[in-house]
Amino acid sequence: xxxxxxxxxxxxxxxxxxxxxxxxxxxxxxxxxxxxxxxxxxxxxxxxxxxxxxxxxxxxxxxxxxxxxxxxxxxxxxxxxxxxxxxxxxxxxxxxxxxxxxxxxxxxxxxxxxxxxxxxxxxxxxxxxxxxxxxxxxxxxxxxxxxxxxxxxxxxxxxxxxxxxxxxxxxxxxxxxxxxxxxxxxxxxxxxxxxxxxxxxxxxxxxxxxxxxxxxxxxxxxxxxxxxxxxxxxxxxxxxxxxxxxxxxxxxxxxxxxxxxxxxxxxxxxxxxxxxxxxxxxxxxxxxxxxxxxxxxxxxxxxxxxxxxxxxxxxxxxxxxxxxxxxxxxxxxxxxxxxxxxxxxxxxxxxxxxxxxxxxxxxxxxxxxxxxxxxxxxxxxxxxxxxxxxxxxxxxxxxxxxxxxxxxxxxxxxxxxxxxxxxxxxxxxxxxxxxxxxx
Numbered sequence: 365x366x367x368x369x370x371x372x373x374x375x376x377x378x379x380x381x382x383x384x385x386x387x388x389x390x391x392x393x394x395x396x397x398x399x400x401x402x403x404x405x406x407x408x409x410x411x412x413x414x415x416x417x418x419x420x421x422x423x424x425x426x427x428x429x430x431x432x433x434x435x436x437x438x439x440x441x442x443x444x445x446x447x448x449x450x451x452x453x454x455x456x457x458x459x460x461x462x463x464x465x466x467x468x469x470x471x472x473x474x475x476x477x478x479x480x481x482x483x484x485x486x487x488x489x490x491x492x493x494x495x496x497x498x499x500x501x502x503x504x505x506x507x508x509x510x511x512x513x514x515x516x517x518x519x520x521x522x523x524x525x526x527x528x529x530x531x532x533x534x535x536x537x538x539x540x541x542x543x544x545x546x547x548x549x550x551x552x553x554x555x556x557x558x559x560x561x562x563x564x565x566x567x568x569x570x571x572x573x574x575x576x577x578x579x580x581x582x583x584x585x586x587x588x589x590x591x592x593x594x595x596x597x598x599x600x601x602x603x604x605x606x607x608x609x610x611x612x613x614x615x616x617x618x619x620x621x622x623x624x625x626x627x628x629x630x631x632x633x634x635x636x637x638x639x640x641x642x643x644x645x646x647x648x649x650x651x652x653x654x655x656x657x658x659x660x661x662x663x664x665x666x667x668x669x670x671x672x673x674x675x676x677x678x679x680x681x682x683x684x685x686x687x688x689x690x691x692x693x694x695x696x697x698x699x700x701x702x703x704x705x706x707x708x709x710x711x712x713x714x715x716x717x718x719x720x721x722x723x724x725x726x727x728x729x730x731x732x733x734x735x736x737x738x739x740x741x742x743x744x745x746x747x748x749x750x751x752x753x754x755x756x757x758x759x760x761x762x763x764x765x766x767x768x769x770x771x772x773x774x775x776x777x778x779x780x781x782x783x784x785x786x787x788x789x790x791x792x793x794x795x796x797x798x799x800x801x802x803x
Contacts, residue, residue: 405429405458420478420488421465427492428464432457439529440536452531456524460496467495543608544599547615550664553594555622556615557584560598563614564606576605592624625664626724626731628676645729646755648682648746650689650719651707652773654780659720662735663728681784682721682748684757688712689777691769693738693760705767706738707777708760718786721748721755729756738762774798 433448436456440447447453468491476490477483498517561580564573583589583597602611653662660666660673691705709717724732733741739758746755778794 405454405461420472420484421468423488424464424468424491424495425461427488428461428495429457431464431492431496432460435525439525447536450531450535452528452535456528459524464492464495467491467498540600540603540608543611544596544603547611548595548599549592550624550627551592551595551615551618551622552624553584553591553598556595556618557598560602560614572605576601595624621734623664623731623734626728628665644723644725646721646746646753647724647729647732647741648684648719648721648744648755648757650684650709650717650757650777652776652780654720654777655783658776658780659722663731677722677724679720679722679784680748681786682719682746682753682755683787684709684717684719684744684746686711686713686715687717687744688715689717690763691773692763692765692767694762694764694767695770703767704770705764706760706770707773708763709757710763716790718781718790720780720784721746721753732758769797769801774801 436447436453437444468487471487471491472478476487478487557580561577564576579601580598583594583601586594599611599615602614649659653659656670656673656679659677659679665673687709690708690710692710693706693708695704695706729741733739736758739760741756742759744755744757745752746757747753774794774797778791778798781791781794
């Protein structure tokens with residue numbers, strides 16, 4: 365009570381000082397966030413120790429606070445600093461500090477000397493360290509169901525620590541899940557495995573490197589496990605051993621080669637979105653990915669509902685004049701005796717290629733660039749309904765004459781053409797080509 369009156373007297377008649385202190389606290393909160401509570405505790409100890417003659421109690425509390433903080437750091441070694449950023453940790457720190465003060469009070473009641481600075485130092489250290497030792501003391505250890513059960517203050521501390529550990533784990537688990545999902549969703553495990561192992565070398569003093577690599581290899585060798593789940597498992601392995609900051613930095617701005625599927629466009633609303641929002645680009649598809657199901661698979665959107673896919677891509681049939689369909693892109697890796705080629709388009713006056721015009725964002729197009737390996741995008745003008753549209757189309761970079769259509773490609777192109785009701789003459793020409801190749 366006396367301490368509160370002293371604080372009140374300090375600010376009476378000095379509104380500027382009170383405002384300055386309040387502004388300082390806001391600044392500290394913005395800078396330190398939740399750790400401001402620790403700043404407040406230390407500030408309160410300093411004020412109490414210098415204004416009320418309770419300096420010994422303040423030092424005892426501070427010593428108990430440091431001991432409990434070190435205990436939390438040792439228990440949550442993967443993210444120790446962030447473990448301190450929980451209400452449960454603050455409560456544990458305060459309780460340990462209060463118990464140290466209680467221990468000091470007992471020593472003073474028993475008449476321990478405090479006349480010299482050395483005496484004061486001894487009694488504070490005895491109270492702080494002695495209280496920690498007393499709290500963790502065991503009067504008796506019993507064996508119950510093959511488990512050691514301690515009787516004494518240590519059992520109470522263990523119960524509280526277990527409760528606090530579970531509470532902090534629950535809070536930290538939510539953050540850990542958010543970090544892993546935000547950084548590892550749509551990431552190909554096989555594409556980032558070696559990269560992750562290589563980046564572990566950035567820590568020169570890393571003692572658990574071999575242990576981490578063994579865990580990663582174990583995940584890699586698991587069969588019948590979804591690739592996305594493997595990526596999440598990799599994220600949690602690195603998170604446990606290296607911490608959140610390492611994982612965030614490791615998978616920052618991932619290249620498109622790491623992606624499992626093209627990013628789904630995010631809906632943008634409002635006037636600003638209409639004016640400054642990202643506009644989709646038109647891309648003409650003419651090959652085996654012509655149908656909606658094949659295009660969904662190419663983009664990695666196989667789980668996307670048909671209606672949603674239609675709404676996202678707005679497919680409509682189109683025609684590219686003065687080009688014809690050809691199968692002259694050699695299949696990489698096939699032996700010379702297998703003369704098969706992938707679909708392509710070549711310039712040819714007075715002919716036309718029909719296909720489907722899809723609307724895609726740049727992210728999805730960049731993903732397709734990798735999916736259509738050996739092709740480049742070329743800007744063309746296609747006829748769509750009664751209007752001409754500037755679109756992009758994939759053209760093979762290397763061609764070879766005398767190749768037959770790749771097995772199954774003609775059938776898939778025909779299925780897509782029939783699904784979108786392309787021109788009857790174009791569908792007939794595809795059927796005739798199929799019959800010719802089957803003969």
